[in-house]
Amino acid sequence: MRNGDKLSPIEAAHQFIKEHFPNCQGALLAGSVVRGEATETSDLDIVIFDNKISSSYRESVIAYSWPIEVFVHNLTSYKQYFKTDYERARPSMPMMVSEGIILKDNGMIDSIKKEAMEILSMGPEEWSEQTIKIKRYFITDVLDDFIGCSNRAEEIFIANTLSELLSEFVLRTNRQWIGTSKWVFRTLKKYDEEFANNFVKAFDIYYKTGNKNEVIQLVDYVLQPYGGRLFDGFSLGKG
Template sequence: MSSFNRIDPIDAAHKFISKHFPDCDGALLAGSVVRGEETETSDLDIVVFDKNLHSSYRESLIDFGWNIEVFVHRFISYKEFFKSDYERARPSMPRMVSEGIVLKDNGIMESIKKEAKDLLAKGPEKWSTETIETKRYFISDALDDLIGSKNRAEEIFIASTLAELVSEFVLRTNDRWVGASKWIVRSLREFDMEFAECFVDAFDDFYKTGNKNKIIQLVDGILESHGGRLFDGFSLGKKT
């Protein structure tokens, strides 16, 4: 959709709530437009709270010149999403609520936003030693696959898997939230800008040139502080 057909995002969000959810108890606008990171393809992320709903739902539609993703919650259901996001260490809903611009408030938004901010500040649950060892093994396995592969098509997808595994490992072993897709690099930058640039450079160089050396050095450097690559002696599910 052309950006020339769009009205101001906050104005559009207010109009959307007035049109579709006039009786809701609270609503906010989140996402890239709030962070000042919108592009020509950005949509509006709108979160709605309504105590009279029978169930929560998500819906996508086009209105007021914008693609709109609306996340509609009861006063109980948003807590379930907060809990789920905490357990998977990907705080999508808490982040939206925390950063969101309030569009409507019948006296509930301050406490809900505080819940979100407190959860984000708390950070994800720490990985156990067993989890770290398991993740270390699978990273080592993927790295060995990449090193040994002579098939360019296979290497591309091995590297993609490795990038996701390694980014998760770095963030979780440092008690940080993780992300998917564009949020992988955003999460890495929030953690350590210099490391994030090295991470991107290593994989970018591989995709451009096929040279694996930067990836190998990067991964070995990360694993070193946890005992290095792991193969010999690793066991999963063995009963003694």
């Protein structure tokens, strides 16, 4: 098929369902094409609900000139994914279901969407004081490595770890969902756009110039309301 003949996302998704899952009870098209954020490399995320499937699975295919990610569930297995996503505070499956465009529905999609939206609106479980204390310690430990390191190659990887730990800390202490890759920035921006931009600015300055000051100040700003850096007196697992 020539590029000019490429089916639209909706057309391709409907054709895929018709050809590969004609007897499914429900199907949704989700992902970047639904949110209006598609790029030249975007794929189609299709969620299938089929009561003949014994267990959930994920599959990647290319069809109709589209890369397609298929997430296949029976009418109960998706609940375990909802539960797991809630526990890890990364609501991938609830997000896909809540935002998904209905491709096929035998009368059960609305209830599943309602479940997904209830999870999303509830937010992740609140961190305990002990968890916050542990996270403060590990952020402090990585920050000390970052400050003391003089090897540029090692610094870059330490900075990457620090940004992941810090973004998680900010979001989880404020009962916000977290993400990975591009979703780190998106979740930060959804929580507080000004803070997200300052976060990016601090690390961007470091990556471009090697100046660590903005990153160090950012970490201290984030930790300050919770007692600041933590090393002296920290104990884990002591009887």
